[in-house]
Amino acid sequence: MTSQPTGGTVLELRGVGVSFGGLVALEDVSLAAAAGTVVGVIGPNGAGKTTLFNVVCGFVEPNAGAVLFEGSPLRPRPHRLASQGIARTLQGVGLFRGLTVLENVMAGATHSARAGLVSAMLGLPRSDRDERRLRDEAMTLLDELGVAEHARAWPDTLPYAVGKRVALARALVARPRLLLLDEPAGGLGGDDVDELAALIVDLPARASAGCSVMLVEHHMDLVMKVCDQIVVLDFGRVVASGTPGEIRDNPAVAEAYLGAEVQS
Numbered sequence: 001m002t003s004q005p006t007g008g009t010v011l012e013l014r015g016v017g018v019s020f021g022g023l024v025a026l027e028d029v030s031l032a033a034a035a036g037t038v039v040g041v042i043g044p045n046g047a048g049k050t051t052l053f054n055v056v057c058g059f060v061e062p063n064a065g066a067v068l069f070e071g072s073p074l075r076p077r078p079h080r081l082a083s084q085g086i087a088r089t090l091q092g093v094g095l096f097r098g099l100t101v102l103e104n105v106m107a108g109a110t111h112s113a114r115a116g117l118v119s120a121m122l123g124l125p126r127s128d129r130d131e132r133r134l135r136d137e138a139m140t141l142l143d144e145l146g147v148a149e150h151a152r153a154w155p156d157t158l159p160y161a162v163g164k165r166v167a168l169a170r171a172l173v174a175r176p177r178l179l180l181l182d183e184p185a186g187g188l189g190g191d192d193v194d195e196l197a198a199l200i201v202d203l204p205a206r207a208s209a210g211c212s213v214m215l216v217e218h219h220m221d222l223v224m225k226v227c228d229q230i231v232v233l234d235f236g237r238v239v240a241s242g243t244p245g246e247i248r249d250n251p252a253v254a255e256a257y258l259g260a261e262v263q264s
């Protein structure tokens with residue numbers, strides 16, 4: 001890996017290491033995610049995938065290496081992530097139960113609204129124009145993701161697959177330049193996974209606000225379908241990276257998964 005940021009690289013990890021006490025969760029991990037692409041991070045259980053995401057989000061501080069976002073050192077702060085241009089969806093759904101679907105999506109953009117939902121919750125004055133703009137943006141996203149009819153519903157009443165889409169809308173409303181998807185297909189059935197794949201493939205090229213995508217996923221079928229580049233972790237190290245075709249044929253990948261159940 002070069003020491004100069006390459007043009008068009010949105011996220012770069014250089015020699016990142018993370019230890020939890022004596023346990024090495026990531027060791028000398030280097031990877032680069034090109035702008036406008038979908039990058040998959042795969043590997044058996046305990047390989048370090050979630051830890052890698054947590055490093056990018058600032059939940060875990062690496063004890064070695066560097067993280068660069070758009071060529072500059074990234075000092076991620078979980079509470080400021082959206083304003084730094086990064087959004088993340090969680091495993092499961094993770095919507096706020098006390099807010100409607102529309103309010104949940106609006107809450108994803110509070111950093112960009114001069115006075116947003118947080119102000120509203122705190123009873124602070126806010127600009128009607130800001131709120132209208134945010135509401136429109138949130139509705140547009142729900143519409144794009146095919147779940148606008150649920151805008152006034154409460155999260156608890158939603159079918160699981162709809163909840164996942166709402167969570168995606170909430171992440172997208174902040175117009176991230178990098179979107180981290182943590183097991184987006186988890187808990188979804190076959191048809192829903194296919195529809196999700198189509199949505200993910202389109203994310204980098206969205207007219208309103210395209211973004212690069214990095215995803216952690218056990219669902220191999222989805223990974224192979226949507227990713228431009230795949231990074232394979234095993235015991236905290238990168239054991240392979242390449243296109244889906246290269247990864248499929250890589251013996252080191254088969255070895256990493258030997259004995260591990262691969263969901264397809």
Ligand SMILES: Nc1ncnc2c1ncn2[C@@H]1O[C@H](COP(=O)(O)OP(=O)(O)OP(=O)(O)O)[C@@H](O)[C@H]1O
Pocket residue numbers: 020023024025043044045046047048049050051052
């Ligand atoms: N906060 C923590 N404290 C101690 N050990 C941790 C912590 N977080 C992760 N680990 C350990 O680090 C290693 C990597 O875990 P991580 O959750 O990143 O793997 P993963 O690839 O996401 O696994 P899975 O596919 O099961 O979610 C594991 O051995 C895990 O037990």
